[in-house]
Amino acid sequence: MTIQKIKDYLQEYSYLKSIQALLHWDMETMMPKGAIDDRARRLSYVQGKLHTHITGKKYENLLNQMGKVKLKPLEKKLLKELRWDFDVNKALPIKHVMELATVQTHASHAWATARAQNDWKSFEPYLQKLIDLKRKEATFFKSKKPYDALIKLHDKEFTSDEITKLFSDLKKGLIKLAAEVKKQGVLVDVKDLKGPFEIEAQKELSQWVAEAFGLSRENSRLDISTHPFSINISPQDQRITTRYVTQNLDSLSSTMHEVGHALYENNLPREWEGTPFQEAVSLSVHESQSRFWENIIGRSKEFSEFIYPHMLEKFPKQMKSVTPADLFKIFNKSIPSLIRVESSELYYNLHIIIRYEIEELIFNQGLDAADIPKVWNEKYDSYLGIRPTTFREGVLQDSHWAGGAFGYFPTYTLGNLISGSLYQQMKKNIPKFSDRIKKGEFGEIKDYLVKNIHSKGRSISHQDIVGELKTQDYLSYLSEKLLSKK
Ligand SMILES: [Zn+2]
Secondary structure, three states: HHHHHHHHHHHHHHHHHHHHHHHHHHHHHHOOOOHHHHHHHHHHHHHHHHHHHHHHHHHHHHHHHHOOOOHHHHHHHHHHHHHHHHHHHHOOHHHHHHHHHHHHHHHHHHHHHHHHHHHHHHHHHHHHHHHHHHHHHHHHHOOOOHHHHHOOOOOOOOOHHHHHHHHHHHHHHHHHHHHHHHHHHOOOOOOOOOOOOHHHHHHHHHHHHHHHHOOOHHHHEEEEOOOOOOEEEOOEEEEEOOOOOOOOOOOHHHHHHHHHHHHHHHHOOOHHOHHHHOOOOHHHHHHHHHHHHHHHOOOOHHHHHHHHHHHHHHHHOOOOOOHHHHHHHHHHOOOOOOOHOOOHHHHHHHHHHHHHHHHHHHHHHOOOOOHHHHHHHHHHHHOOOOOHHHHHOOOOOOOOOOOOOOOOOOHHHHHHHHHHHHHHHHHOOOOOOHHHHHHHOOOHHHHHHHHHHHHHHHHHHHHHOOOOOOOHHHHHHHHHHHHHOO
C-alpha cells in the first residue's frame, strides 16, 4: 500500500521531469534565440517545483512509513535508492543551490568569451569562485575525502581512492599500448576520408544507423544541435541530436553514441515510472552504453565491412578508392591530439585521466585555479607527448568546469572500462558475435543489453553487470583491435 502511494506520488515527479526535458530539448534545437530569458525563468520554475516535490514533508512522511512496513528484498533496495536521492537533495541548502546556479550561469558565459579570445586570466576568478563553492558543497555530505562527495553526485559507487587506483593502472597500460601502436605505424599514417559530404546524405546515414542499432523511429527523433546530446522525454519518446559539417563524417560517431544512451532510456522498466528503478544505474553505466555502440561496435573491423556498401552508396565519389580495410583504419586512426572531443579511442582516456588528476588535486589537495594551466600542460606533455601552446587548445577547451560539473569527467572513462568488460562477456555469451556485426544483425546484442542492464534500472549496481571493475578487459579489447598480429 505504502509503495503504491509512493509510486503515485512519484508519477507526478516523472510528469514534471518530462515537461522539463521537453523545454530543454526545445531550447537546444528549435527555440528562437530571443526567448532565452523567458525559457530560463520557466525552467527554473519547473526545477523549483521538482525540488519541493521530492524534498517536502509529505514525501518524507511517505518514506518514513515505507521504512516501517515489512518489505521484500526488491522493495528494500527501492527504499535504499529513494533514501539516497532524498538525502542528497535535502543536504543541499537552497541558498547554496541558488548561488551556485547564478555563478554557473555567469562562469559559463565568461568561459565562452575567454575560450573565443584565448584569455585565461578573465576566466580564472570565475573558476576559483566555482571551486570554492564546490569545496563548500563537499562539506554538506559525509565522505572520507572531499572529492568523493562530488564524485558521488555522478556515480555513487566509486570513491576517489578506487578511481585513482584504476586510472593509474589504465594510464600505464595505455601509454605502453600507444608506444606499440606508434611503432607499428599502421594506424598512424592514415589518410582521412576526403569530403565534401553532402548533409542530406549524412542525415540519411545517421537515421539508418540509429534504426539498424534498434532505435525505432516510432519512439525517437534525430535532430540537429550545436553539441550532440540525447534526452529522455519519457521512455517512449527519445530525442537525440547530432551535428553535420560537410568536411567530415563525425556526425556518424556522435549519432551512434547518442543512440546508445537513447536505447538505455527507451528500455528502462515502465512499471517503475518516476522511481529510481526507472533510472540508469549511474552516469558511468550510461556512458558504457553509448561508448559500446560508438566504439566497440562502430569502430570494429566487422562494422567497417557492414557499413562500407552503405557509405559507398551515399558517397560514391568520396569512397571511390577506399576499401573496407581502409575504412577500419580511418575509424581507428591513432595519433595524439590536444582536443579531447577530437581524440582517437586510443588516446581518449588519457585526456580524461588528466582532468581527473587535476580535479583530485583541486579537491583533495588544495590546488587553486591559478595553478591549473601549468599542471595541465605538464600532464599533456608527459602522457601524450604534446603540449598546448594556447589556452583554447588547453585548459579552456571543455565547458564542464565552467558549469560546475566537477566529478563528471571520470564517468567517461569508467564507462569505457565497463564497456570493455561487456565486450568480453558478450563475445563469450552471444554465439557468432563478430559475424552478427558483420551482417548488421544487432538484435541479439541489443537484447543482451536490455535483459542484463536496461530492464533493471537502478535495482542493480555496476558490479552486478561486470563484477569488480578492472582495466584488463578494456586494455585487451584495445590491444586486440589496434595492434596488428605479428
Ligand atoms: Zn555520452
